[in-house]
Amino acid sequence: MVIYYFCLKGTGGILLEQNLSKDTKKVWAIGGGKGGSGKTLFTANLGVGLARMGEEVIVVDSDLGGANLHTLLGIKYVKHNLNDYLNNTCKIDEIIMPTSVKGLKLISGTNGVLGAANPYFSQKTKMINCFKNLKADYVIVDLGAGSSYNVLDFFNAADEKIVIACPEPTSIQNVYGFLKSAIYRKLSRTFSHNPQVKELITYAVNPKNGKRTETINELSRCIYDADKASHEIFRKTVNDYRPCIIMNMLKNKGEQNIAQGLNLVAKKFLNLEINYLGFLQSDSLIPESVKAMTPFMEMRPGTPISSSLNKIIKRLVRDVEL
Ligand SMILES: Nc1ncnc2c1ncn2[C@@H]1O[C@H](COP(=O)(O)OP(=O)(O)OP(=O)(O)O)[C@@H](O)[C@H]1O
Numbered sequence: 001m002v003i004y005y006f007c008l009k010g011t012g013g014i015l016l017e018q019n020l021s022k023d024t025k026k027v028w029a030i031g032g033g034k035g036g037s038g039k040t041l042f043t044a045n046l047g048v049g050l051a052r053m054g055e056e057v058i059v060v061d062s063d064l065g066g067a068n069l070h071t072l073l074g075i076k077y078v079k080h081n082l083n084d085y086l087n088n089t090c091k092i093d094e095i096i097m098p099t100s101v102k103g104l105k106l107i108s109g110t111n112g113v114l115g116a117a118n119p120y121f122s123q124k125t126k127m128i129n130c131f132k133n134l135k136a137d138y139v140i141v142d143l144g145a146g147s148s149y150n151v152l153d154f155f156n157a158a159d160e161k162i163v164i165a166c167p168e169p170t171s172i173q174n175v176y177g178f179l180k181s182a183i184y185r186k187l188s189r190t191f192s193h194n195p196q197v198k199e200l201i202t203y204a205v206n207p208k209n210g211k212r213t214e215t216i217n218e219l220s221r222c223i224y225d226a227d228k229a230s231h232e233i234f235r236k237t238v239n240d241y242r243p244c245i246i247m248n249m250l251k252n253k254g255e256q257n258i259a260q261g262l263n264l265v266a267k268k269f270l271n272l273e274i275n276y277l278g279f280l281q282s283d284s285l286i287p288e289s290v291k292a293m294t295p296f297m298e299m300r301p302g303t304p305i306s307s308s309l310n311k312i313i314k315r316l317v318r319d320v321e322l
């Protein structure tokens, strides 16, 4: 498939053409660290929006302790969930449920099943590979709160990494902390078979270490001095790591600038470029839609928040930078 994307550079724009198969960015992860920032709400409505555009979508609740994506989609009873697949009790097809929206299916997480919240790395790998092979145009994985290895591993394995932030300083701090943990986890796993480089990475993130390398660039220089071949892999891993950010619950458009501030800090300390995709306003319709167990994209498709989400979806699908 040939896609076109419009890249804003300075005041002018450049129209670029690129050959991409639709499968290039099939699995999207929705994370962000802080609880309550709107990850699940966004996932449910993103799923509805994409399905309404004619795409085949599966939304996945990867929360293995406090699943609630099904509730936002109006589903009261879940027969089989992700835990049944992990335990080999069910095949993947048996845990995919239909929803009331044409083209949208759900894989539910679990609620309070002892032992389910901590799958082994091999189980996570199995799950992630399975998502990549699902029969769908898009698989959207809703991540739980926090920056546990479970959450980070799902985030890092996704083709498109999306964080949801709210304008409060605590939320921004959380998102920064989440991205920092995520990139270092990615680097640590990339060099899991290289003890020398892995040790440098572990050293860099150890807060007890007074002389720790504070930025990714400093770490990069240390790795360059230690092992030039690994440095090239390190550099490429960081360069290819391009998360996206969406601001949620904005009370005015000026609050969008907070995303730029985060971008500057992430660039300085983590050498990360964060792609800003847009915002969702704070809307009193949301609690109403949550209570009614109906996504706002279904309940009120013509409202400002629905059109904001549609703009975000277009950017995501067309891989357009703002
Ligand atoms: N744009 C918005 N406007 C108003 N309220 C919102 C908005 N987005 C989210 N909320 C409110 O925040 C609540 C929490 O949202 P949600 O469950 O999606 O957060 P979460 O990030 O998934 O939390 P957790 O990390 O605990 O899973 C929603 O039930 C809703 O009431």
Ligand SMILES: [Mg+2]
Binding pocket: 039, 040, 041, 142, 143, 144, 145
């Ligand atoms: Mg959630």
